Amino acid sequence: MLPTARTSALRAARSQLRRSQPIAVPQCSAFARLASTLAVLEQKDGKFQPASLAAVTAGTKLGGTITAFVAGSGVKSVAEEIGKAKGIEKVLYVENGAYDKGLPENFAPLLVENIKKGGYTHVIAGHSAFGKNLMPRVSALLDTQQISDITAIESEDTFVRPIYAGNAIMTVQSSDSIKVITVRGTAFPAPETEGGSATLEEGIDPKAESQTEWISENLQKSDRPDLGSADKVVSGGRGLKSKEEFDKLMPPLADALGAAIGASRAAVDSGFADNSLQVGQTGKNVAPQLYLCAGISGAIQHLAGMKDSKVIAAINKDPDAPIFQVADVGLVGDLFEKVPELTEKLKAQ
Amino acid sequence: MSSLRILVPVKRVIDYAVKPRVNRAQTAVETANVKHSMNPFDELSIEEAVRMREQKGHHKSAPKVEEIVAFSAGPPKSQDILRTAMAMGADRGVHVVVEEKDALEPLGVAKLLKKVVDEQKSNLVILGKQSIDDDAGQTGQMLAGLLSWPQATQASKITITDSTVEVIREVDGGVETLKAKLPMVITTDLRLNEPRYASLPNIMKAKKKKLEKKTLGDYGLDTELRLKTVKVTEPEQRKAGVKVDDVDGMIAKLKELGAL
Numbered sequence: 001m002l003p004t005a006r007t008s009a010l011r012a013a014r015s016q017l018r019r020s021q022p023i024a025v026p027q028c029s030a031f032a033r034l035a036s037t038l039a040v041l042e043q044k045d046g047k048f049q050p051a052s053l054a055a056v057t058a059g060t061k062l063g064g065t066i067t068a069f070v071a072g073s074g075v076k077s078v079a080e081e082i083g084k085a086k087g088i089e090k091v092l093y094v095e096n097g098a099y100d101k102g103l104p105e106n107f108a109p110l111l112v113e114n115i116k117k118g119g120y121t122h123v124i125a126g127h128s129a130f131g132k133n134l135m136p137r138v139s140a141l142l143d144t145q146q147i148s149d150i151t152a153i154e155s156e157d158t159f160v161r162p163i164y165a166g167n168a169i170m171t172v173q174s175s176d177s178i179k180v181i182t183v184r185g186t187a188f189p190a191p192e193t194e195g196g197s198a199t200l201e202e203g204i205d206p207k208a209e210s211q212t213e214w215i216s217e218n219l220q221k222s223d224r225p226d227l228g229s230a231d232k233v234v235s236g237g238r239g240l241k242s243k244e245e246f247d248k249l250m251p252p253l254a255d256a257l258g259a260a261i262g263a264s265r266a267a268v269d270s271g272f273a274d275n276s277l278q279v280g281q282t283g284k285n286v287a288p289q290l291y292l293c294a295g296i297s298g299a300i301q302h303l304a305g306m307k308d309s310k311v312i313a314a315i316n317k318d319p320d321a322p323i324f325q326v327a328d329v330g331l332v333g334d335l336f337e338k339v340p341e342l343t344e345k346l347k348a349q
Numbered sequence: 350m351s352s353l354r355i356l357v358p359v360k361r362v363i364d365y366a367v368k369p370r371v372n373r374a375q376t377a378v379e380t381a382n383v384k385h386s387m388n389p390f391d392e393l394s395i396e397e398a399v400r401m402r403e404q405k406g407h408h409k410s411a412p413k414v415e416e417i418v419a420f421s422a423g424p425p426k427s428q429d430i431l432r433t434a435m436a437m438g439a440d441r442g443v444h445v446v447v448e449e450k451d452a453l454e455p456l457g458v459a460k461l462l463k464k465v466v467d468e469q470k471s472n473l474v475i476l477g478k479q480s481i482d483d484d485a486g487q488t489g490q491m492l493a494g495l496l497s498w499p500q501a502t503q504a505s506k507i508t509i510t511d512s513t514v515e516v517i518r519e520v521d522g523g524v525e526t527l528k529a530k531l532p533m534v535i536t537t538d539l540r541l542n543e544p545r546y547a548s549l550p551n552i553m554k555a556k557k558k559k560l561e562k563k564t565l566g567d568y569g570l571d572t573e574l575r576l577k578t579v580k581v582t583e584p585e586q587r588k589a590g591v592k593v594d595d596v597d598g599m600i601a602k603l604k605e606l607g608a609l
Contacts, residue, residue, distance in 0.1 A: 346600070
């Protein structure tokens with residue numbers, strides 16, 4: 001009698017233990033169903049910036065509902081456009097020219113009010129100049145520790161991000177009740193911008209004053225694809241020797257490929273190229289189909305910004321340059337000969 | 350006419366030229382016996398503060414720099430970089446000793462800095478735009494938010510006239526100009542300046558400058574970590590590629606790889 005009772009008690013205990021594992025999974029997905037994400041999107045001069053939709057893609061990986069947020073003057077039409085993107089349930093928009101320049105002093109309180117009202121569990125923006133400037137201020141106001149520049153989502157509270165210029169990959173688990181996150185655009189390709197049908201709703205506007213005043217901007221005008229989202233990137237480094245040579249060699253090569261132009265820090269520091277073209281740890285992160293670089297040695301800070309490219313091709317006269325350790329195709333030679341030859345041959349195709 | 354009381358937070362990080370290695374237990378990056386130095390962006394912050402003092406002699410409406418305080422929260426060895434900051438021109442240093450295992454998150458550092466700003470009566474805080482170890486890029490913005498001060502991140506030029514600050518900042522695709530009143534938080538971008546080397550006489554002089562040692566307890570802060578490191582791994586290595594002999598070879602190979 002007694003031994004039987006003991007075995008059955010053991011069996012019961014064991015089966016309960018066994019059950020506790022599969023149960024953990026439904027619990028998890030039940031939580032995911034409760035997740036509600038606010039994706040902070042960008043507009044500029046009344047034009048929607050599609051690259052910011054990476055936040056929506058990241059949101060869909062969390063499960064749960066996704067609300068997009070956009071603010072500025074005449075932003076209702078932008079909201080309508082956003083509403084067509086797949087995966088968005090609702091677009092919150094705030095019409096007020098005070099938010100046009102994305103100044104964090106008034107944009108952060110605006111977001112905080114809307115986050116509190118909506119009870120969102122996750123707030124996501126792109127790791128762009130806008131997101132980098134704004135989101136930490138939002139985090140501090142919400143007393144939550146932001147997770148920057150994530151490249152993957154493991155669960156609703158666990159995220160993957162590169163540290164040390166991409167030389168290490170860290171997985172972190174957040175215990176904050178609101179997760180404020182910026183996402184690396186190249187790791188979360190934008191969703192389809194057609195076929196969705198989100199509802200539009202006006203957000204609340206606390207009308208906080210901005211203590212900074214926007215004076216002016218000076219943006220590089222270019223008909224070429226945007227560096228951050230281009231399929232192909234050609235990039236030049238110190239080996240180009242001067243701004244004249246950079247301007248003579250790189251644009252024709254870019255045009256022959258339909259590529260965006262990038263540069264190494266050395267090229268930017270020496271004044272060959274504008275700072276906004278810098279690829280690397282402290283500049284832009286790119287992950288195009290083709291990254292073709294000339295005269296770049298391949299310092300770790302530069303590799304941090306381009307080593308997720310599908311195919312890397314390098315032209316360098318130094319056969320021992322570190323760039324050749326990551327290049328799929330390497331050509332040892334004088335770039336002043338090879339780049340024009342490559343340009344001509346590509347054009348001829 | 351206001352005067353500037355500048356606080357410059359600096360961080361001790363693995364030297365930028367060192368290739369970091371993940372430890373065997375996959376819990377962190379190996380920091381023992383690795384060369385450390387001042388976070389490169391923080392050198393720019395110190396340099397900018399010192400230049401603000403030097404410029405005072407050149408143009409009239411620039412405010413006088415009353416004091417430059419270098420600050421660091423980090424292991425005992427962080428005092429080395431505080432000495433460097435003082436050799437570059439900071440007047441004194443404040444060191445909150447935090448052991449490596451208790452390292453703070455940006456939110457914790459921002460909360461600590463808010464207390465330090467109050468204590469030091471700072472009206473301008475210049476930080477680096479990011480530290481090259483954690484690459485978070487948050488502390489300056491968080492501090493500005495906690496203080497309710499204006500912020501200008503990724504600054505490439507700073508001009509202060511009386512109490513008005515004009516900053517040119519790096520944004521996607523170019524630059525923008527902002528204006529605000531002191532007090533303010535600014536973060537530095539690479540183009541802001543070229544940091545000086547500390548000269549030997551200045552290094553000797555820096556040894557005599559005041560370096561205050563404090564603990565987190567002195568500031569009565571809750572610095573409980575919000576993020577738990579689950580693991581740290583090496584990034585996926587790219588497969589070694591091929592070298593081609595000429596441009597035709599390169600085009601052919603790129604076609605083969607589907608890149609053209």
